[in-house]
Amino acid sequence: MFFGISHLILPVTDLEQSAGLWRDVMGFGEAQRGAGFVDIDTGSATLRLAQVQSVEAWVSLRLQVADVEQAYARLLAAGAISRYAPMQTPALEAMACVSDADGHAIVLWRALTEDEWGFVPELPKQGQWLPEAEELLKRLLAHVPALFRMLARRKTTRVIEQLAEEAKSPVTRELVIKGYITASAKITRFRLVEPLRAEGIDPDQYRAEFEYE
Template identity: 75%
Template sequence: MFYGISHLIVPTTDLERAVTLWRDVVGFAEARRGEGYVDIDSGNVQLRLMQVPAIEAKVSLRLNVGDVRSTWQALLAAGAAPRYAPMKTPELEEMACVTDPDGHSILLWRALTEDEWDFVPELPKQQGEWTPEAEELLKRLLAHVPALFRMLARRKTTRVIEMMAAEAGSPVTRELVIRGYITSSAKATRFRLVEPLRAEGINPDDYRADFDYE
C-alpha cells in the first residue's frame, strides 16, 4: 500500500551550501540530519539533500511564493544563476526561474490577482438578453470588489440580476443591474456599495428599498 511521497531527493556536491540555500535563503526548516544527507521540510513534502561526488541527474522544483521578484533576487544574491526573469504567462501566473549551484532548476510562481490581468473577464451570463450599457456598468461596479472575492461576486451578482430580469420578463437593463448589484450583497455590507454607485453617477438614496431588502 502506498501512503504518498515522503521525500524528493536533491543531490548536491556541497551539502552545507545546499542547506544554507534551502534553510536560510528559501526559509524552509531543517528537519533531520544523517550521514551524508539533510532533510528539509518544505511544508508538504520533505527535500532530502543528498551529498554525492558528482551530479548525475538534475531536478526541477516548482515553488509557490508570495513575491516572485524579491524571492528571485534573494536566490541570485545567494549564488543562483538566472534562467529567466519574472514574467507574466498566458496561464495568468507570474513566473521566474534560477539554477542553483548544483544545476538544479528552481521555478518560482504565483497566481496573478485579477487586478493584474490585462483584460476584464466576461460575465458568466446564462440566460436572457443584456443591453450593452447594463453589461459594461456591472463590470465597472464589480471592479470595486476586492480581487480575492471578485469571481464569487461576479457569479452571484450575475445570477441574481438574471433572475430579476426573468421575473420581470425584461432584458437585463441598467436599472436591474443596479438593483441586483445591491441586493446580491449581504445586507450588513451593503454600505460598501455606496461609493462605487456614486462613482457611476448613481444616487444610492434612489435605491433605499433595495438597500433595506432582506
C-alpha cells in the first residue's frame, strides 16, 4: 500500500536562489521544474522547492557528506549562516549545521571512523582471556582498515575463543596469533605478515596457520 517517500517539500521565498544552492553549490541534479516549483534529485528522495510568499514553518534537513568541514565551509561561502561549527558528538558523529536564506536548517553529518573515536572498543569476548592476549589482539586489529575493523573484531574474537574451547584453556597469546591468522581469508593472509612482525612475531613459525583452509 505504501511505497516510500517520493518528495520532501521545502517552502522557499526565492526559488532560483534556493535551486542554485542545492544544484550549483551542493551538486544535486535538477530533476524537473514547473509553475512555482523545482524538483531536486538528492539521490535518495526528491526535494521539491516550492515557491511561497513567506515561510511559515521551518524545515530541518540532515545531509550525509564525505567531509563535514569542507561542506560547511562551502555552504558558508555561498551565503548560508552558521548555526554551529563542525563538532564531534557523543554518538560518534561529525556534525555541523547552517541555515539557508529562508531559515531552514541544513545539518551536515557523517559517522566517525574507529580511528577518530579516541578510544579502542572492547573485544566482544565471552571466555577467559589473559591480559597480554587481549592487548595483543587489540594491537593487531589496529592494522585492519577502520571500515572493516568491527567485522574483523567480531570474527577474530569468535575464532580465538573456539580455539581456546578446543584447547580447554583460557585465551593465551599463542591462541590469539593462531586465531588472528586463521580468521582471515586465506587469499588475504599475506597482509598479516607485517602486523605480526611489528609485534616481534615470526610469521614463518605459523606456516600451518597461513596454509589452513
